[in-house]
Amino acid sequence: MRSRRAADYVVCLVLGGGCALYSTPAAAQPVPPAPHDEEAFDVMKELSRRGLHDIHDESWNLYGQYTFITSYKPPISAPYTNVNGSPNSLWPQAERGFTSTFTLFGGIRLWRGAEAYVVPELIAERAFSTLHGLGGSTENFELQKTGSEAPTLYRSRLFLQQTIGLGGGRIEKTSDPMQLAATVDSRRLVLTVGNFSALDIFDRNGVIGDLRQTFFNEAFMTHASWDFPASARGYTYGATAELYLGDWAVRIGRLAPPANPNDYPIDARLWKYYGDQIEIEHDHVLFKRPGAVRVLAYRNHENLGRFDDAIAAVDADPKKNAAACTSYNYGSGNFRAPDFCWVRRPQVKVGVGVNVEQSIGDGIGAFARAMYSDGRTEVDAFDSADRDFSAGVVAHGSLWQRPLDVTGVAFAATWISGAHARYMARGGIDAFTGDGRLDHAAPEELFEVFYSLNLLKALWLSGDYQFLAHPAYNADRGPEHVISGRFHAEF
Template identity: 35%
Template sequence: MGANFGAGFPSWSGGRLEAGSGFVSNAFDLYAPNHDRAGASFGAQVGYDWQIGRWVYGVETDFNFLGVRHSANGLFPAPASYSPLGVTGYGLTTDESGNYFATFRGRLGFAVDRSLFYVTGGVAAGGWRGASSLTFSNPAPGSLFYAPLSQSSRMKYAVGAGFEYALYDQWSARLEYLYLNQQLQTQVFDNGLSVQFGARQRSEAHLLRFGLNYRLAAEDGAGARSDKDQSDDKKSDEASNGKDAERYSVHGQTTGVVQGYPKFPALYSGPKSFTPKGQARFGSTTNLFAGVRLWDGAGVYINPEISEGYGLSNSAGAAAYVNSSVAKVGRAAPYMRFQRYFLRQIIGLNGGAKESDPDTGSFNETLESTQNQLAGKVDRDRLILTVGKFAVGDVFDDNVYAHDPTTGFLNFAFNTMGAFDYAADAWGYTYGAALEWKQDWWTARAGLFQLSDVPNSEKIEPVLGRQFMGVAEFEARYDLFEQPGVVKFLVYGDNGYLNKVDEVVDFAFLTGNFPPDITNNALRKRRVKLGGGVNVQQQIAPNLGFFLRASMADGRYETVDYTDVDRQLSFGLVASGKLWGRSKDEIGAAMAFSGLSGPRVRYFALGGASVYIGDGALSYSGEKALEAYYKYNLAEGIDLTLDYQFFGNPAHNAARGPVNVFGLRAHAQF
C-alpha cells in the first residue's frame, strides 16, 4: 500500500456543441474553447504481488485526484447563422467535472536485484463531465437548455509501465507512466421543446507520477512475496504472538454466467417482460477484496468491482429474478466501481478468552471464509461494528446454505428474503452502520442504512438520515437431534418518500392517463414501509443441510430498492460432494412461492410496471420458482456449475409461461 503524486497532461478533448433535432444545418453548431489543461495528480494505492523466479505479477487498485478537467463557463459569440434569430451570443454554465480516476489493474514485471521493471493495465473509472446549462442572448421561450452528467458506453482503461526500487526491506519507490482513457463523454442539451444540442468531449490524459509503497510483510527482491517468506513469517508470528493474526488480506473472485431460455407461450408482453421468443445473455463480475488491520480488532476494507454484460431481458421479467450474480445495471463494455469501503471494529467482551471464528457465510466455500475478513483469534462474546459502504446482506439475512450467487443458488428467492425490501443503490450497496452483539447461543443485530434518492435509483440518498432504513435481527443457535441449527427473526422499516399504490391508481383514473405510473414523483410523500421474516438453516446430517425463508412486507407501498414481492416462502436442500467422494462439489435444489398484495395486483392489471415486472396486463396468480444446480470443482479455486430454473406464472402472471431457464456459471477465486 502507498501514495503517489505527479502530473497529468490532457489530450485535446474538443469543445463543439452539435446542432441536433430542431435545426436544419450544422451551421448552427456552437463552439466553446477547451479549458482542459495540465494539472496535479495524487492518490493512494493498494495491491498484492506474487513472484516466480525473477517474474513478478500482481493486482493493484488506486484512487486519485486528477486536476485536468475544467469547465467551459462564460459568454461566447454566436455564429452568424443565428443573426436572423436576434441571437448574438450564448452562455455556458457547467458544474464541476469528475476530476478523479480510479483503476483496477494487473501488473507484470521482471526483477533485477532490488529493481523491478513492469507493465500494467486494467479498467478505469471517473472522468465524467458536469451537468451544464446553455442560454442564448435572446430571452425567447426555449432559449434555455439543460444537459445532465455526461455518459459513456465504452470501456474506460489505463495502461502503462514503470520502474520500482526497493529502498529498504519494506519500503520501495516507483516512477510510473500511465495513459488514461476515460472515453468519449456525451451530453444532450434539451430545452423541452424538441430542440437539442449534442456535446461530445474526450477524457484522455497522460500521467507521470512518483510513488512510495510500504510492504505489509518482509519482501523478496523488488517486493513480491515468495512462498518461503510467507511460511517463515507465519512461523515467526505464531512463535511470538501465540496466534495467527493477519495484518492484511487480499482475495479475489471472478464469475461469469451465461443463461438462456427457449420460446414459451405468452398471451401478451409488456415493458418488463421476458421476451417470449427466447433469449440468451452473458454477464460477469470480478472483485478484489483487500483488507488491512489498523489496530487491535479493527480493519479497513475496500472492494473494487468490474462488471460486464446483461441479465436476461435486461434484468427484468420475474419478481424472483433468475440471476443475482450479475449487476442489474448492464453494459456491453466492462466498467468499474468501488462497491464496498468500510471499517469494522471487533470489541471483545469476555476478557481475552479466544477461539477460532471464521464466520463462514457460504457452505463449504473458502472464499466466503476469507473475503473482507482478517483471520485471527477473537473473543467468543463480542461486539462487531461495521461502518461505511457495504451491502445490507453482508450482515443481515445470512444463511450458510443459500446466500452467495457466485457459488450457490442464482435466483433472488434463495439468497435473500423476497419481501426484505432493503436499502441499496441499483448495484445492491449503500452507506450505513451495523452493530452485532454475539453471545454464547444468540446474536442480536441492528443497523441504519441510507435508501436510494428515489426508489430503485442508481444514486444513494445524499443527505444523512433524510431517507433511511432501520433493521433489526435476532439469531438463536441450537441443536436438534444432535444436529446444529440456526433461526433468525428480522424486522425492518423503510422511511422515505414513497408512493402509495392505491393513490397512483386513483390518479390514473382521475386524469385518464393509463397505464398508472408508480414513478410519479408528484404523489410521493414521507411514509414508512414495514416488513419482516424468518430465516432457518438446519443441518440434517453431516454434509447435508436444509434452509427456509419466509417473509412479508406492507404491500400498500411501492417497491423501494429490492424486488416486486409482498410475501414469499422459499426452502431447499444443499449437499456437499463429500457424500459421494468429491469433497469440493456441491448440489442444491429449492422452491419458492411468491405473491402480491391487492393494491399491487390492481396496479399491474392496469398495465403498470415496477422494478422487475410489468407485463402490460395481469392475470394474477402467485409466482412459483424452482432451481437446481450442480457445482463441479475443476481445480483448486475453480468451479463450473450447471443450473436449471423453472418458472410458473412468471411476474405473478398466469397468462405467460411456464419458462425454463438454463445456465452455466464459471467461477474462480484466490
C-alpha cells in the first residue's frame, strides 16, 4: 500500500493535483474511450474554432462523458437456485438494473514526448442478482464488483506516458480522450507507467470501439477468459512498453494483481506477484480493405487456489469445506462444498488469444475474438471463464445518411474447463458463479443486437436486446432475456 500511494504522489506532483479522489471500493469496468468522430461535437473543437486552442498540436486537453444504462430481465426458468447455501445463482424473478457514470479525461504535455493523464469518475449502479449468476456475459459492461446505488467518486487513472521517436514517416495523432494531438514518428517506442487499465494498452478493437456507443454486454469488451490484473474497480498499477514499426506493433507489460482474488486492494510487489502480458499486432489490407490481427498472451503469477486442490482438500478432510472458511472467501454457507480458501498459494496461470478486425464495406466492419486459458485455477480479477469466442458485425449510419448512428449484431460463447466444472458440480463457487450444483454443464451463449441513434451530434440514444443461454454454464437454468436502453453524451 505504501509503494502504491508513493507512486500516486509522484504522478500527482507532476500533474499539480488530482489526488483527492480516493474513495470506497466502487468502479465501472475499465472501458477505454474511443476517438471522437470528426462530425460530433466536443468542447476542444469548439475552443479551436474560436482560436483558443491548437487542436493539432496540444499542450493539454479535457474531454468528458455521461452514460446511463437501464436494463430489465423477465423471470427465468430455474428448477433450483442457491442450493445448500451457495449464494451465487442468477435470481429467477424479474429484475431491473441500471448504471450511471460520469467521467472526465484530462491530459497535459510535460516535456517533449511526455504526457500525463488523470481520469476521475462518478458511478452509481444496481446489478441483477447482486452481480452474480453469469460467467462471461454480464449484461451491462459498466457494472462493477462492489458498487452501490449511492454515487461514488473515485480516480480511475493517473499515469505518465513517454513517446520516443525512432524515425520513419510522420503521422498525426488526433485530439481524443487520453490522447494529446501531435505529430509523431511512425517508428516509435511508447512507455506508460502508473495507474491505468490493461484495456487501455492491450486488446483494442477498432470495429467494436467504445462500448458506451456500441454493444452493452461485457462479452464484447475483451476476452472473457483473459484474467488481466485489476482491482475490483478494473484498474491496476504497472508499466508497459509499445514498439510501433510501420504495420507491426509489439506491446509488453507487467501489471499488479489484487491482494485477494476479485478484491479492491492491489498488491504492488511486482517482483513477487504480477501479470505479464505480450501482444503482437499486424495491420493489413485485404481486398483493398483495412484490418488488423492481434495475438495476446499472458502469464500471471498470483496467490490462487486450484480447482482440483480444493476438491482434494475437502475429500481428505470434510472440515475443510466452504462454510468453515475463516480466511478470504466468497461467502458460501455450503458445508459440503470445496473452497479455494484452504488451498491458495503462489500459482501460474497462462492463456493465449487472437483478436481480428476487418473492414468489409464502406461503414461496415467485422470482428472476432477467441482465447484459451489453462483453466486450472480460480479467476483472479475478471470473468468466470476459461475459454471464449465472440464475433459480430458493426455498421455505421453513413450507409443510410445518418453518419453518427451505429448498429451491430454479435454472438459470444464462454466455456469452463473440466476441473472448473467438477468444482462447481460439488457446490463450489467463485466471485460470480456457483448454483450449489451443476448436473449438466454447457457453454454460456449470448446473442445481442443494438441500435444507437445520434441526436444533436453529442447525444446518443440506444436500444438493445440480449438472449443468454445456460447462465453460469448451467444447462438446467435459463435462458435469460435482457432488454436495455442507454443515454450517452460526450463533450
